[in-house]
Amino acid sequence: MPPQVTGSNPALAARGVSKSFDGRKALSGVDFEVGPGEVVALIGPNGAGKTTLLSILAGIAEPDSGEVTGDGVAWVPQQAALYRRLSVRENLLLFAHLQHDAGQTAENPEQMVTRMLELTGLADRAGDRVGTLSGGNQQRVNIAIGLMADPSVLLLDEPSVGLDPAQRERLWGFVLGLVGEGTAVAFSTHDIQEAERYAERIVVVAEGEGIFSGTADELRQAVEAGAAGGGPAAAGDLETSFLAFLRERGH
C-alpha cells in the first residue's frame, strides 16, 4: 500500500528503503514520510522492522537500497542513552558540548542546558543522578538531548515503554508541546491506544513491508471493508481492528 503523502514538502521522507541483516530481510521497499508539525505512529508486531526503519531515517544505519531525504532529524533511542552515574545537568552538558563541537548547534552549551532543563521541567532535579530518576523523567532527559539541536523532526523509538500511565501522560504532554512549536514527530509503539490517541497518522509495518498508512478511522474502515469482502470480522476498538487487519494480510 502506498504511503499517504501529507504534503508536497515532507519534513522527512524515505523511498523504497530496503535493509537486510545476515541475509534476513528486515525492510523491503518501504516508503515513509512525515510532514512538518505532524505526529506519525509506526506500529507493527515485534520484529516488523520499526526500529530498523527509524534508525535508517535517523541516519544511524545505512539502507541497502532506497533513499532518505530530510534535514534536522533527531533520534531518541528506545532505552535512555544516558550515563546513570552523572547528574541530569552533567548529562545534558556533555551532549551539549559534543553537539556544539560537532557543529550541530552554535548555541552556548551552558545556555542550552538551562533551556533544556526548563523545557523538560527538570530544573529542580538538575543535580540528581540520572539513575535515581523515574523512567518517565529519564525519558524526558533522553528526549531533551535529542532536542538540543532544535530538530525539525523528532524520531522516538518506543518512548513510553516501561512508563506508568501518569508518567506516559506527562511525557506526551511534553512531546505535544514540541509539536505545537512545529516539530514533526514520528514514534514507534506497540501500544495501539497510544498511537490512536497521540498520532494524526498511523503507519503499519509487518515483516519489513509498509502495509498501511492513514488515520485510525481509516484503519478501521480498511478492516471493515476486508470483513465485508469475506475477511475476518473486526470489533470496534482499534487494537482488534489492527490484529484483524494483520490476520487478513497473512501476518
Place this chain on the structure above:
Amino acid sequence: MRWLLLKDLQILKRSPLQLTLLILYPIVIALLVGFAMTREQDQTKVALYNAMPAGEPLGFGGEEVDGNEIRDQLCGRVDCIEADSTADARKMVENGEATAAVIVPEDLGDKIRSLASLSPESPEIQIIVNGSDAVENQVTDDRIEAMLGEANLLLAKRLSEGAKQYLDLILKGGEFDLLGQQIEVLGLQKSEQILKKIEPKLPPGTDKEQLQRAVRFAHLATDNLDLAGPLLTAITEPIKADKVEVGDEAPSLDTFAIGVTVAFALMFVTVLLVAGSLALEKEENAFTRLTAGLVGRGQILVAKVGLGTVVGTGVALILLVGLGLFVGIGWGRAPLWLLALIFGAAAFSAGGAALGAAAREVRAATLAAVMVCLPVALLSLVPDDAVGPAIETAINLVSAVFPFRPTLDAITGGLEISGPSLWLPLLHLLLLTATYGALARLALRRF
C-alpha cells in the same frame, strides 16, 4: 574528545568503591611488597641431634676439627634447634617445628679418622625431611645440600692440612707422636744431606754407586713431594667459579621485584578499567547516540585509551611512591620510568579496549580481561632456561604480543641504569598500542 575523557573521569569519581579501590589498591600493594622486600628472611629451621661423645675431636694428624666448629658450619645457613634424640628430632619434623632434621651419629668421628687408615669407612649423617610439602621439600633439600657441602669442605680442608703436615714431616723431618711416644723422623732432605756428606768419606773400593742412587732418590722425592702440598690444597676445592656475566645486564632483585609489582598493578587497573568502561558505553546505550553524528568511533577509542593511560599511570605512581618508602627508587631517573609507565599504560589500555569492544558486555569484558591477563603475565615471568626450547619459543611469542614483558623491561630499564635497554621496550609498547588500537577499532565496527 576531551569531553568524553572528562565524562569518564567524572563517572569514575562518582563510584566511591571504584575510586577507593584505585587509591587503596596501590597503597596496600606497596605496603605488602615493601614489607616483604625489607623484612629479614626467615631461615629454615633444622633440628640437630649430635650423638657424638661431647668434646670428641674429628680429624687426624695435627689437624682436628672441634665438634662445635662442625655444628657452627652446619648451622650457618639454617636455624638449628637442638634435639635430645633421633626420635625427638623426627618429632620436630613431623609436627612442623623444623623443616628437616640432621642426625650426627655416634661413630662419625671414628669413621672420619678411618679415612687416614688402611680400612677407610664412609662417614654418614642422617637427614630427616617432611615429604608432605613438595615445594618446601625442594627448598629444604637445596639448603641441606649447601649446608653439607660447607661442612664437607671444612673437613676436607682440615684433612688436607693434616696430610700436608705428614708430608712436611717426611720431607723436612721432625717429631711424630705415636701412641703417646715421640718418634723422631729424619726427613728426606736431611737424609739426602747426610748421604752426600758420607759419600766422600767412604773408603776406596766401596760400592758408591748404591749410595749415589739413594741420594738421587732422596733428591727426586724432595722435589716432587714439594708439589704435593699445593696439590692437596687444590683438591679440597678443585674448581673455583669465576663468574662472568654476558648479554644484557640484569637489574637488581629489588628493581625486578618493583618492576613486576608495578607492571602487574598497571596491567590489572588499565585493562579492567578500559575494557569495562568501553563495554559500559554499549550497556548504557550511549555508544549509538555518541556515534550518531557527534563523535567518531576512533575518538571514543582514543578517549578510552587516554582514560586508561591517565588512571593507570596515576595508580602506578602511587605504588612507586609507596614502595619508595621501603626501598630505594631512582628519583633522578623519574623522567625515564615515567615514560615507561605511560607507554605501558597506553599499551595495556589499547589491549583493554580491544577486549571491551570484542566482549561488548561489562561482565564478559571483565572476565575476559582477567582470563587473558593473568596467565600471559605469569608466562612472561617464566625464566628462559626453565623450559625446553620449543616451550621457550612459544612463551616468548606469547609474551611478545602482550604488553606485560615489554612494560616490565621498560620499567626496570627506567628504574636502574644496569637494567635492560629502555628504548627497545618503549618501541615494542608503541607497536602493541597501535596493533591493539587497530583491533579495537575493527571490533567497534560491529559494537
